[in-house]
Amino acid sequence: MPDAKERVQLPNIIQEIVASYKDDVPVNRFFDAGLPTDCDVIALLQTLRAVLYAGYFGQHRMDKDNVQFHLADSVYLLYERLREQIYRSFRHSCDRADFPTCNHCQDRAEAAAIDFLACLPELRRRLNLDAQAAWDGDPAAKSFDEIISSYPGFHGITIYRVAHELHRLGVPLVPRMMTEYAHSVTGIDIHPGAKVGDSFFIDHGTGVVVGETTIIGSNVKLYQGVTLGALSFPKDERGRVIRGVKRHPTIEDDVVIYAGATILGGDTVIGQGSVIGGNVWVTHSVPPLTKVTLAAPKMNYQEASLEKKLRGV
Amino acid sequence: MPDAKERVQLPNIIQEIVASYKDDVPVNRFFDAGLPTDCDVIALLQTLRAVLYAGYFGQHRMDKDNVQFHLADSVYLLYERLREQIYRSFRHSCDRADFPTCNHCQDRAEAAAIDFLACLPELRRRLNLDAQAAWDGDPAAKSFDEIISSYPGFHGITIYRVAHELHRLGVPLVPRMMTEYAHSVTGIDIHPGAKVGDSFFIDHGTGVVVGETTIIGSNVKLYQGVTLGALSFPKDERGRVIRGVKRHPTIEDDVVIYAGATILGGDTVIGQGSVIGGNVWVTHSVPPLTKVTLAAPKMNYQEASLEKKLRGV
């Protein structure tokens, strides 16, 4: 039950909050068709996971004989969820959204959803290579099932590959929402626009950042905390950042990049078979077959006696 | 159905677990009023997000005309959730919690909830500047809507600014639970006690740590993995850490700090307009307009032949 003070104050506060919605600023926008929401995108990704890895994440106990029936059901559900979220994304970006009789965004959403689903067999073939790369690259892996059911690197790569297909089909918003969901649960932040070859493995993964215009070859392995980022942003004559140019590095085939390394710049190329050591900061190209490491750290014997030391650092 | 072995053993095990609750140690504490819980705090933050960005996260399709009705409803709900969690936090820390007729914590909770809600218009003005800073600072941003609906940096800053207001109003526990929720979903860990100026942008964000006594000016940009932390902790004559002194750095206006840089110490000041390069470790002040970078890494051409290299690192 509201007390006297609150009865007096809340209506005034609400009036002020409402008034703060008057200006034409980004935080005050409203959307005709509704934006895709976190919840919708997460539900979509869960349905998708049950289609991609039916034995691992499907709702039912399945075998090679009955899987076809469950898959049919899941694919129809996936189609509906996908079409709705893609529709909202197209509608959000559409100039013709004011024309009440326009079916353009609806038609485009249906076509994009169908085109995406048609890619799934090929996507599954590539994801299987990624699972194989994790097995080859991690001696701690006890089984493929462990990789597919619990490795964050594999989960992050799955979502990135899905988002990249939608990005390629020109769908706005949803691909980035997908990779941000992956970022949230795995700590791995791969922009949907990045291009990544086969047999990709990310170990541990927390803190990995792969920027929008990065190109990664085949058989590349990244450890946690690796950044493939922009060095600086070209600006136009009015000081505004120019969007769309290549700002992120190119990583050729068979490269390994250790924990915490940072590689920056659109002209930076890491040559085939090179190894980038941990915590290294690279802003220029590295030739093929090169090992780049930090200078050795300084060791100081401490003056503190053990006893003093153990009382507090 | 329990088998014979379990029927014999489980009651004994339960007795031993119960016995482990007898000692007066931290893991054995009980609370009269209940602590705020994760679930409650998350629900509160979701209601708050629907008030701060009604067009993006509200439950209903809204426009500039009907938004006032939905906002009124959401603000009342928010008030109730906030008052309950603030009450639990005050009660938890209250010396008078044993007096059954005492309404002190209840009254303080109502006042704090009202004071917090009264800040929301100003908070929205500042959050709009943060959205603008993200747009200016990230060429990969396709729209403000993408920033507000899916950027983890913007989400983390929103929750930090909310938690900071509650911290400023003297509310215990809940602000930290809020920033730890943000930490969990974004990887960005900003202590509610830190002070942060306008137009703040954190790109990617995973691994960012901003300590309790940090002061950050306006127009500052941080990348993932940046630590603004303590160098060492002053201790009293009995070796216990002293709490409350300034232990974390001051970052002046217009500073950019790249991925993985670590800046430590309560006396450390990064001067206006300086740029701290990636993976740098700074424990002393840096003058204005200074660029601090790591020494160039060592490049070693590898002896391994390509063929050998490609068989394994």
Added chain:
Amino acid sequence: MPDAKERVQLPNIIQEIVASYKDDVPVNRFFDAGLPTDCDVIALLQTLRAVLYAGYFGQHRMDKDNVQFHLADSVYLLYERLREQIYRSFRHSCDRADFPTCNHCQDRAEAAAIDFLACLPELRRRLNLDAQAAWDGDPAAKSFDEIISSYPGFHGITIYRVAHELHRLGVPLVPRMMTEYAHSVTGIDIHPGAKVGDSFFIDHGTGVVVGETTIIGSNVKLYQGVTLGALSFPKDERGRVIRGVKRHPTIEDDVVIYAGATILGGDTVIGQGSVIGGNVWVTHSVPPLTKVTLAAPKMNYQEASLEKKLRGV
């Protein structure tokens, strides 16, 4: 309602997705007993948290008198959840899973669940020491209750210690799913096989990686972004990684490792009482009582005028 185009195309797409399940590759596996699922493991961990810290996370308002009744109830629930998930894990790895009359996995699961529950009093004693280490190590901690209810480091260590007990009991899959859940919500990735002494504290924690064969002594403190990892993997004569050898470092008692440091290699020992500075990369042993730091970074005064600088970095 499906449109014409979709009616034609979806059945064909489904046939192709079904066809992609024909090959005998990892992504196509099916499991007789069902794998443990994310949801099950998370529910299990929540029940466990209510047993370990009944006053903090229990469903009911409890005190020292009634806690025994609620604990009894929670332990029975925990036993059932644990037995089911352990059963699925054993069954998944069992050679005899084809024998319909075999109760072997069921019996082993019951025994392992009972053995695990019998460890809980000792586990609670050790977790209490970890809470104490967080209090001693973090001047920002306002109360033990804050540590137990919201510190990600404490949450991550709790789940690691639980997973380690199950790993020690020979349970496959579930321990790793538990630590990957912790990884997802805290950013802290400790392999269940690692061995960790008493009074362990991880501050902030995002990006911490502790590998499978790591050994950590008592009273060790890690900051965010610390990696205790493998330097390289020994391979057999056919180029396949050899699993099971010690690949990760040994950290002796009373060591502090600052943010972003990386320590690699199975023969690397960090001696008692040493301090490893932030962002350092260590691949060789460090004697006791030694402080290891990065070389000082380079400072360059920028040529840019303030005005130019402020227009864009």
